[in-house]
Amino acid sequence: MMSGLEAALAEASSPSWTQRVRAGRDLASFAHVPEAAEVLVRLLLDVEDTAVTRQTTEALARMGTVAAVRLIALAVAEADGNQADWLQTGVHDALVGPDGVQDVAVACGKLAQDQEEAVRRGAAEISAWTDDTRC
Template sequence: MTSGLVEALVEASSPSWTRRVRAGRDLASFADVPEASETLVGLLLDVGDTAVTRQTAEALVRVGTVAAIRLIALAVAEADDCQADWLQTGVHDALVGLGGVSEVAAACGKLARDPEEAVRRGAADISAWAGVTR
């Protein structure tokens, strides 16, 4: 593992919300690494601070890979209403002015065929948030 990944994994369990936000941003590019993906879902569902949820979702959308969007979809499926609102806000924040809707749409299209029902449901929600029509 790279030192950046190890450091971010340690930061993700910090009691400081600002450190967890930084960890979410730093880990987003490692969305396809199993050790990071589990931690990222935990940050997306952070019970200590909504900023962690929002900014981790934003960072993952900016990465824009299927692996990154899949993690948001998994979190959406587990999120309570408050967490879902902040996940949606993070997705929206990343898409405003970014022009990344086509990447998100493509990722959600692939995730619509994911073997896990929770991922398919979460991807449908993300598509709706991004204004993607099928």
Template sequence: MMSGLEEALAEALSPSWAQRVRAGRHLASFADVPEAAGTLVGLLLDAEDTAVTRRAAEALARVGTVAAMRLIALAVAKADDNQADWLQTGVHDALVGLGGTQDVAAACGKLVQDPEEAVRRGAAAVSAWADDTRC
């Protein structure tokens, strides 16, 4: 019998966008687990369906931990313009729905000190999105 993590990792490989969205939601709580982290970045940068990108970003922003926000920051740094728009939309969805801009801003504040330049760049972008949401 597979664990919830193993099931979500398997579901993330599905050709069905709906199953990949579901996987992203389940995996978000495992953002600090290396096996899940790589898969989550892949879902954030899903090349086949923007709904996967948007909903994975939303789920991770709702978690709001440094580990979750680091994955979004990495994806932002690697994203093309279209993907970045959907990442921003997903983060915005989470922030508006919860009013959780403080957690996201605090996590991004820590990530702007990250040793990895791509994370710093992505975290600065996400932090600006959170600031825009507060206005």
């Protein structure tokens, strides 16, 4: 019997966008696990369906941990313009409404000191998005 992590990792490679979305949501709580982190970045930059990008981003932003936001920042640094729009939409989705997650801004502040320049650059972009959401 597969663990939740193993099942979600397997589902992340599915040709079905709905299964990849589910994998992104399920893997968000494992953002700190290296093998999950690698797969999550791939899902964040899914080239086949923007729903995978948007909903994986939202799941990670709702986690609000430094590990989760770091993955979004890495994706932002690599994203093309269309992907960046969907990453921003996913962050926005997590931040609006009564259950909005403000931990994203705190995580971005911590990531401003990350050793990787791409993470710092992506975190700065996400931080600007959180400022826009609060206005």
